[in-house]
Amino acid sequence: MQFEAKIEVSPRDGIANPEGSTIERSLPALGFEMTRNVRVGKLIRFEVEAESADAARSLVEDMCNRFLTNPVIEDAAVEVLET
Amino acid sequence: MQFEAKIEVSPRDGIANPEGSTIERSLPALGFEMTRNVRVGKLIRFEVEAESADAARSLVEDMCNRFLTNPVIEDAAVEVLET
Numbered sequence: 001m002q003f004e005a006k007i008e009v010s011p012r013d014g015i016a017n018p019e020g021s022t023i024e025r026s027l028p029a030l031g032f033e034m035t036r037n038v039r040v041g042k043l044i045r046f047e048v049e050a051e052s053a054d055a056a057r058s059l060v061e062d063m064c065n066r067f068l069t070n071p072v073i074e075d076a077a078v079e080v081l082e083t
Numbered sequence: 084m085q086f087e088a089k090i091e092v093s094p095r096d097g098i099a100n101p102e103g104s105t106i107e108r109s110l111p112a113l114g115f116e117m118t119r120n121v122r123v124g125k126l127i128r129f130e131v132e133a134e135s136a137d138a139a140r141s142l143v144e145d146m147c148n149r150f151l152t153n154p155v156i157e158d159a160a161v162e163v164l165e166t
Contacts, residue, residue, distance in 0.1 A: 005118075008126055023127070023151070032146055034132040035088075043091055043124040044106070049117040063115055068106070 001082065003056040005048050007064060008077040010041035015073045044068060047083070056080045084165065086139040088131050090147060091160040093124035098156045127151060130166070139163045 011017045019040040027035050050056035057080045069076045094100045102123040110118050133139035140163045152159045 010126065010128070020127075020129075024129070026150075027146075030150065032142070034142070035146075036130045036132075038127065038129040041126040041128070043093065043126040044103075044121065045093070045124070046103075046107070046121040047119045049119075059115070059117070063110075063118075067109075067113065 001050060001052065001056075003048050003050060003053065004081045004083045005044075005046055005056065005060045006079040006081070007044040007060065007068060008041060008079075009044065009069050010039060010075050010077075012073055012075050041074075048080075053080055053082060084133060084135070084139075086131050086133060086136065087164045087166045088127075088129055088139065088143045089162040089164070090127040090143065090151060091124060091162075092127065092152050093122060093158050093160075095156055095158050124157075131163075136163055136165060 017039050020038040023040065024038040048056050048059060050059055057078060060078050060080060064076045064078060065071060100122050103121040106123065107118065107121040131139050131142060133142055140161060143161050143163060147159045147161060148154060
């Protein structure tokens, strides 16, 4: 079966997020003063072939832990959808 | 009212995605041969203050078009949740 995997990678709380801080500092100068706590992460998507949704999810979580994310500084939220 | 905005920024179809291509080339060497079409984008999250969910959404879409994304090469999916 074919699944669509979506991984949301965000910096963990307490880890510096320079890209987010830069956006946050720039927003007021551009007329947007109502935003707070900007964080920028990564979004990884791909198609994966597996026996079942559970198998696909455990495969994707394994990929995350092994090399797609750095668990020391990043949190990953995995979503697997049947296509 | 306070809202949580989430923007998924992905490269448009047909636009090169070197980070995704590199991951896709590396996966088989690491034992994952069942993945295809890897795309890496950005995930921007922040808190926004607005009168209503509609106002928050139109504010965030305005930010996207003005400077958070490059509409020539990127697609943005905006999600606004009440907190």
